[in-house]
Amino acid sequence: MGIARTALCTAMWMMGAAGLAAPAHAAPADEALRSAATKEQPAVIDTLRELVTTESGSTDHEGVATVMTYLEQRLRTLDANVDRVASATGGPDLVRGVFTGNGALKVMLIAHADTVYDRGTLAKEPYHQKGNLLYGPGIADDKGGIAVILHAMALLKARGWSDYAVVTVLFNPDEEIGSPGSGETIATLAAEHDVVLSFEPSPAKAVIEHEGVLLSAAGTSQVRMTVQGLSAHAGAAPEQGRNALVELAHQVLQTKDVAAGVPGAQLNWTTASAGTARNQIPERAEAGGDVRVMQADSNDNLLAALQAKVKESPLVPDTTTTVTLEPLRPIYVAGERGRALADLARAIYGELDGRTLLMHPTTNGGTDAGFAGRSGKAAVLEGLGLAGWGYHARNEYIEIDSIPPRLYLASRMLIELGKRAHAPSR
Ligand SMILES: [Zn+2]
Structure with missing residues (x-):
């Protein structure tokens, strides 16, 4: 994901800091669970090492598939019913582990197995530990999230927890490229659960002082602008042509600030192409742009504004400019029910000697929580992975001392959600 880089700016830090106070009367910790979570730390580190030393960049299908096979085995060891779900784009499969209990809760836990790093990054940035920090490509985003899920389920298994109807664990192979092959599966499965917990990383304490969860994330879309002109010999008869490249350049400049007038929208033109031969006036030119949306109607409004703008004042006569917009990843908004999950998370953190949990309001990076929340059926909370940066x-690194509290948080949340899910007695 990206709570990455500058996404969590100082302003957000301040907003997050607004909720600093631990619950006034924190409940006592579940000491058995706390102790088990602490003892689990070396095993989590082993898992992280195994995950990180298998490189799995999104387009490295062999690497991602190797990680998926490993995860499939790990879930089997936990006695999950494991199967694979085909990617809609023909990439590596998703891996799904289903645990069946005898309670009422239906919950899904999600994390992604791919990273943004090409194969070979590990040789330049090897897995290693330095004090409290554990380094390696993808260790926070999102292999730490995978490790928290696996080991929280291990703790709960050791405890004999069965107060749930179903716990589904879903690992997808393509989050970093927008989940083209897994997004629909996430959305469909999420709608069959009451709660979805997503395990993207929390910003490191070295950066933001406290661990946190995330309450919203931008949706992602793609815009395309296409100009149709007329080709002609660039040397002998340029006047007979209608230069699509020149018109495209004009329209890109005209529209570069249009999103500023559309609430909740951001647009940056990022790609362009035109022409095939030096000596031919190009008849076709195309530009592509990255769009981030923070409101449900931002896509439609941005598209309408762009279409109006390109018609307003064309430069090259007889050219036609078309703009299309394709929504990619839906917006994630915790909403009332997601916020209730965040409140529960904060209360649980408070059990750990009043440990603080920040609620990060938003990020411009997309997350699969958007797909999980799309139908509105499941309550969704994001950002339950390890703290890192x-x-x-x-x-990239994770903070080792975030392992026990994050394990405690994930397992305690499941226990508590299991209790709350029981139908009211009649
Ligand atoms: Zn991620």
């Missing part, structure tokens, strides 16, 4: 950048 450097994602999508260099020298």
Whole structure:
């Protein structure tokens, strides 16, 4: 994901800090669970090492598939019913583990197995530990999230927890490229559960002082602008042509600030192509742009604004400019029910000697929580992975001392959600 880089700016830090106070009367910790979570730390580190030393960049299908096979085995060891779900784009399969209990809760836990790093990054940035920090490509985003899920389920298994109807664990192979092959599966399965917990990383304490969860994330869309002109010999008869490249350049400049007038929208033109031969006036040109949306109607409003703008004042006569917009990843908004999950998470953190949990209001990076929440059926909370930093950048790391509290948080949340899910007695 990206709570990465500058996404969590100072302003957000301040907003997060607004909720600093631990619950006034924190409940006592579940000491057995707390102790088990602490003892689990070396095993989590082993898992992280195994995950990180198998490189799995999104387009490295062999690497991702190797990680998926490993995860399939790990879930089997936990006695999950494991199967694979085919990717809609023909990439590596998703891996699904289903646990069946005898309670009422239906919950899904999600994390992604791919990273943004090409094969070979590990040789330059090897897995290693330095004090409290554990380094490796993808260790926070999102291999730490995978490790928390696996080991929380291990703790709960050791405890004999069965107060749930179903716990589904879903690992997908393509989050970092927008989940083209897994997004629909996530959305469909999420709608069959009451709660979805997503395990993207929490920003490191070294950066934001406290661990946290995330309450919203931008949706992602793609815009395309296409100009149709007329080709002609660029040397002998340029006046007979209608230069699509020139018109495209004009329209890109005209529209570059249009999103500023559309609430909740951001647009940056990022790709362009035109022409095939030096000596031919190009008849076709195309530009592509990255769109982030923070409101449900931002896509439609942005598209309408772009279409109006390109018609307003064309430069090259007889050219036609078309703009289309394709929504990719839906917006994630915790909403009332997601916020209730965040409140529960904060209360549980408070059990750990009043440990603080920040609620990060938003990020411009997309997350699969958007797909999970799309139907509105499941309550969704994001950001339950390990604390770390450097994602999508260099020298990515996790903070080792975040392992026990994050394990405690995930397992305690499941226990508590299991209790709350029981139908009211008649
Ligand atoms: Zn991620």
